[in-house]
Amino acid sequence: MTEPNVTQSLSYYARRAYKRGLVGGTGGNFSARIGQDKMVITASGLSLGDTAEENLIEMDISTYSWQPKAEYIPSKEYLFHADILRLRPDVAAVLHIHPPYATTFAVLRRDIPMVTDAAFKQPKIPRVPFAPSGTEELQSNVVNALEEYADCKVLLLEQHGIICLGSSVRWAYDIADLTEELARIAYLKEMLSSK
Template identity: 35%
Template sequence: MTETELRQQIVEVAQAIDRAGFCPSKSGNVSARFEGGLLITPSGLPYAKTKPQDLIHLTLDGSVLSGAGKPSSEWPFHTEIYKARPDAQAIVHTHSPRATALASARRGIPAFHYMIALCGGADVRCAEYATFGTPELAANAVKGLEGRKAVLLANHGVIALGGSLAGAHTIVAEVENLAGQYLDLLASGLEPVILDAAEMERVSARFAGYGKVG
């Protein structure tokens, strides 16, 4: 993929999550690995007005290589995730409503549905709280993502990583869907039936043979 194509895809994903209502008040961000570093959406620019040339090129230590604006304030967790996870080629962060509501209760999502396996494990954890844009939040996110492709951030939102932008986008959208279903179950007073570890391993194996996502 050329740089032009990658920049265009990042903008398209950012605009798609914005249209879905996942990024109120210009929240959220999107990045992809590029030339030993990453391309990331800029800070404070509405996604509807963001153009490919507005993206910021960073090194993995956060140094700006190109771009006229400031990188997203959440660049620290993007860089730390890329350093910790060689499998991550793209990261999508949102404040999608249902996932953020669950994160604000500091509650993860258990394996009440087999689609949890899409997120890389038997649950979606909720990482410990830290102030946005800080090294502490970055460390908490990396820890919460161990063995996973998605994590809730306490009182904040959700992060998804993928082997492609399309994969990360798919996962962050599924986390929002699962969070909504789980909240609906809790609100109804019904007790979710949790699938056991053996079943989640079987599901993961079937996903591996069914088609690659993320």
């Protein structure tokens, strides 16, 4: 299922993620399904805070081909975005960001402790072994994690950030926000408990 106005929604939530501090600089990338074999994805080298419908790139999720659009090219992470949308028909949007608390656990290669009853109901957030951004190695590590944790909605990319999978852009955004809240509470709990 695709949302009506999915490109509007993707642009709105990309800008909102940037404003909320879930990602900085030109980091992060968002994609959404727009048809059976197609997605739109945010552009490479552009801040999520500047995302607009005019700079979203349309791509084929099976062939990884895209339509040129002015000076914009797809985010270099298009490989795992396309694979997730192809392998998980229940997923309509894929958000990749670097929220500070969740990413701190990722940098330490530690699980985010599930200290609250997170609304996205996932017993564990799988960790994806580190591989450099935009590589086939990272793509393959993400696919392996998806195969092992079939229904997962959040993945923790070691030394990097998180990926959130939602049945809509809005739900994927909420999962991202809730994951960062969970990581922040887990961090604060550790700080207070260690006194």
